[in-house]
Amino acid sequence: MDSIATSIQPLDGDKMIVNMGPTHPATHGTLRIVLELEGEIITRATPEIGYLHRGVEKLGEHLSYNQFVTLTDRLNYCSSIMNNVGYAHAVEKLLDLEIPERAKVIRVLVSELARIADHVVCVGINAVDIGAFTAFLYLFKQRETVYDLFEMSAGQRMHTSFTRVGGLFRDLPDDFFPLAERFLEECPLAIDELEKLLTRNPIWHDRTKGVGALSPEEALSWGYTGPCLRACGVPQDLRKSQPYLGYDQYDFDIPVGTTGDVFDRYLVRVEEMRQSLRIVRQALDKLKELGPGPVIVDDYKVALPPKEKVYTRMESLIHHFKLIMHGIEMPVGEVYSATEAANGELGFYIVSDGGKNPYRIRVRPPCLPIFSSYEQKVRGRLIADAVAELGAMNVIAGELDR
Amino acid sequence: MVNVILEQIDERLPKAITDRHDFRGDTTIVVAKENFLAVVDFIFNEGFQLLVDITAVDWPLRQVDGREQRFDVVYHWLNLATQERLRIKVPVADGEGVPSLVGPTLPPHFKTADWFEREVFDLFGIPFEGHPNLVRLLTWPDFPGHPLRKDFPLDGGDLFCMADSTAPYTGHSHLVGE
Numbered sequence: 001m002d003s004i005a006t007s008i009q010p011l012d013g014d015k016m017i018v019n020m021g022p023t024h025p026a027t028h029g030t031l032r033i034v035l036e037l038e039g040e041i042i043t044r045a046t047p048e049i050g051y052l053h054r055g056v057e058k059l060g061e062h063l064s065y066n067q068f069v070t071l072t073d074r075l076n077y078c079s080s081i082m083n084n085v086g087y088a089h090a091v092e093k094l095l096d097l098e099i100p101e102r103a104k105v106i107r108v109l110v111s112e113l114a115r116i117a118d119h120v121v122c123v124g125i126n127a128v129d130i131g132a133f134t135a136f137l138y139l140f141k142q143r144e145t146v147y148d149l150f151e152m153s154a155g156q157r158m159h160t161s162f163t164r165v166g167g168l169f170r171d172l173p174d175d176f177f178p179l180a181e182r183f184l185e186e187c188p189l190a191i192d193e194l195e196k197l198l199t200r201n202p203i204w205h206d207r208t209k210g211v212g213a214l215s216p217e218e219a220l221s222w223g224y225t226g227p228c229l230r231a232c233g234v235p236q237d238l239r240k241s242q243p244y245l246g247y248d249q250y251d252f253d254i255p256v257g258t259t260g261d262v263f264d265r266y267l268v269r270v271e272e273m274r275q276s277l278r279i280v281r282q283a284l285d286k287l288k289e290l291g292p293g294p295v296i297v298d299d300y301k302v303a304l305p306p307k308e309k310v311y312t313r314m315e316s317l318i319h320h321f322k323l324i325m326h327g328i329e330m331p332v333g334e335v336y337s338a339t340e341a342a343n344g345e346l347g348f349y350i351v352s353d354g355g356k357n358p359y360r361i362r363v364r365p366p367c368l369p370i371f372s373s374y375e376q377k378v379r380g381r382l383i384a385d386a387v388a389e390l391g392a393m394n395v396i397a398g399e400l401d402r
Numbered sequence: 403m404v405n406v407i408l409e410q411i412d413e414r415l416p417k418a419i420t421d422r423h424d425f426r427g428d429t430t431i432v433v434a435k436e437n438f439l440a441v442v443d444f445i446f447n448e449g450f451q452l453l454v455d456i457t458a459v460d461w462p463l464r465q466v467d468g469r470e471q472r473f474d475v476v477y478h479w480l481n482l483a484t485q486e487r488l489r490i491k492v493p494v495a496d497g498e499g500v501p502s503l504v505g506p507t508l509p510p511h512f513k514t515a516d517w518f519e520r521e522v523f524d525l526f527g528i529p530f531e532g533h534p535n536l537v538r539l540l541t542w543p544d545f546p547g548h549p550l551r552k553d554f555p556l557d558g559g560d561l562f563c564m565a566d567s568t569a570p571y572t573g574h575s576h577l578v579g580e
Contacts, residue, residue: 223454
C-alpha cells in the first residue's frame with residue numbers, strides 16, 4: 001500500500017516536456033505544440049507555427065491578379081474553391097465590377113459544396129482523433145462526391161483555381177447536375193448517420209462537453225469568426241449580415257450554440273451542413289431558371305476574350321495581348337473584402353498602386369486568431385482535451401502559415 | 403453611423419484623425435501613434451469590438467511633412483451591431499514602434515492582437531511597444547531580415563535558390579559519369 005501511496009503524490013517541480021507535432025496525426029498539417037505536463041495535466045502549451053509558411057503575400061506582390069488565384073487554392077486546401085471565390089470577390093470590389101448572375105449563382109453553389117466538404121473533414125477527423133473512427137468513413141464518401149463535382153467543374157479535385165477576375169473560367173458541364181442531385185439525396189442520409197453515431201453517444205459527450213468552452217466576450221476578444229464564434233452564441237455570419245453574391249436571396253438559417261465547447265461546435269457544423277444543402281438546392285433551381293448565359297464579364301479590359309475571337313479578330317487579339325502582358329487596368333486604392341469561408345471570415349486586403357501586380361496583398365486567415373487562443377483553452381486540462389480542442393478549432397496549417 | 407463616431411472623435415480628440423478617405427465603401431482614417439490608444443478606446447466603446455486584422459504596408463522612401471514615414475500599420479475593425487467596418491492606419495518610420503494592444507496595463511479587449519502583432523513584427527520589423535512576448539511568429543528566431551519589406555528580395559537572398567536554378571536541365575548525366 002505504501003508504494004502506491006507514494007506514486008500518486010504530486011510531483012513538485014517535475015515537469016515533462018512533450019512535443020506534439022510538427023508531425024502528429026492530430027495537427028492536420030505541420031505545426032508544433034510544446035506541452036509542459038504535470039502528469040496528464042497541461043501547465044503550458046506553446047504553439048510554434050510557420051512550418052508551412054510559403055510567403056504567399058510576398059509572392060502575391062510579384063504575380064498578376066489572375067495568377068494569384070492559384071495561390072489561394074493552397075490556403076485552406078480543404079475548401080480551396082471558397083478561397084478562390086473570396087479572392088476574386090475582393091479584386092472585383094477593387095474594380096467595382098458586377099459579375100454575371102449565372103457566375104454568382106455558380107459561385108454560391110460551389111462555395112456551399114466546399115463548406116460541406118470542409119465541415120465533413122473537420123467533424124470527421126475530430127471524431128477520429130478522439131477515437132470514433134466510423135463516422136469519418138460514412139462522411140468521406142460524401143466528401144468524395146463533392147470532390148468529383150469539383151473535378152467536373154474545375155478539372156481539379158483540390159487545387160481548383162475555378163474563379164477568374166470577373167467570373168469563372170468556364171461553365172458547369174452537363175453531367176454536373178445529375179451527380180449534384182444524387183448528392184443532395186445521399187448527403188442528408190449520411191449526416192443522419194453521423195448524428196446517430198455521435199450526437200447522443202455518451203462517450204462523445206464525455207470527451208467533448210465542456211472542453212474549450214468560451215464566453216462570447218472572450219471569443220470576440222480573441223477575434224473568433226465562423227462556426228467557432230457562432231458556437232459561443234454570437235449569430236455573426238457574413239452571408240446574412242453583409243450579404244455578398246446575392247446570399248440575401250437564399251433561404252437558410254444560422255445555427256448558434258451556447259457554450260462554445262467542442263460539442264457545440266460539432267452541433268453547429270452539422271447543422272451548417274444541412275443549411276448548406278438547402279442553399280445548394282436553391283442554387284441548382286436558380287441555375288435551371290436562369291438558363292444558359294455568360295459566366296464571365298463581357299469586358300475585355302478585365303477578362304480574356306474567347307479563343308475563337310482571339311484567332312479571328314484583331315481587337316480581341318490586342319485585348320488578349322494587353323491583358324497578358326500588361327494586366328488589368330487597376331484603380332489606385334485599397335479595399336478589404338471579407339467572405340464567410342468554412343472556418344470563418346476570410347479577408348483579403350489589397351492595396352493597388354495601379355500596376356499589373358497588387359502593391360500589397362494581405363490574406364486574413366480565419367484560423368490564426370482562433371488558434372492563438374489555444375494556450376488559454378488547454379491550460380489546466382488533459383492532453384486528450386488538447387487533441388479534441390485542436391481538431392474542433394479546425395486549424396488548417398496552409399491557411400495558418402500562408 | 404460611422405460618420406457620427408468619427409465626428410465625435412474629432413470633437414473629443416481634436417486633430418487625432420489626420421486624414422480620412424472613403425473608397426468602395428471602406429472608411430479609412432489615419433491616426434498618429436500618440437493618439438492611437440485613445441482612439442481605439444473610443445471606438446471600442448462605440449461598438450467596434452471585433453479586431454479583425456492587423457497588418458502593415460511598406461512604402462519605402464515615403465516622406466510626410468519632411469518626416470520619414472515608411473510603414474502604415476493597418477488595423478481593421480468590425481462593428482457587430484451595425485456591421486460597419488473601419489480601417490485605422492498608423493504611419494511610422496523605420497524602427498519606430500506602435501503601442502501594442504495587448505500590453506499588461508491595457509484592458510483585455512483585443513487578445514487577438516497578440517499574434518497579429520507578432521506577425522507584423524516578424525514580417526515587417528515594426529516593434530510594438532509594450533507587447534509582452536514580441537518574438538517572431540512565422541519565421542525562425544535567427545531569420546535574417548523581414549520578408550515583407552519591399553527591399554527584401556523575392557528569393558530570400560538565398561544563393562542556393564538562384565545560382566543553379568536558371569541553368570538548363572542536363573538530366574542525370576553527371577551521375578552516370580563519362
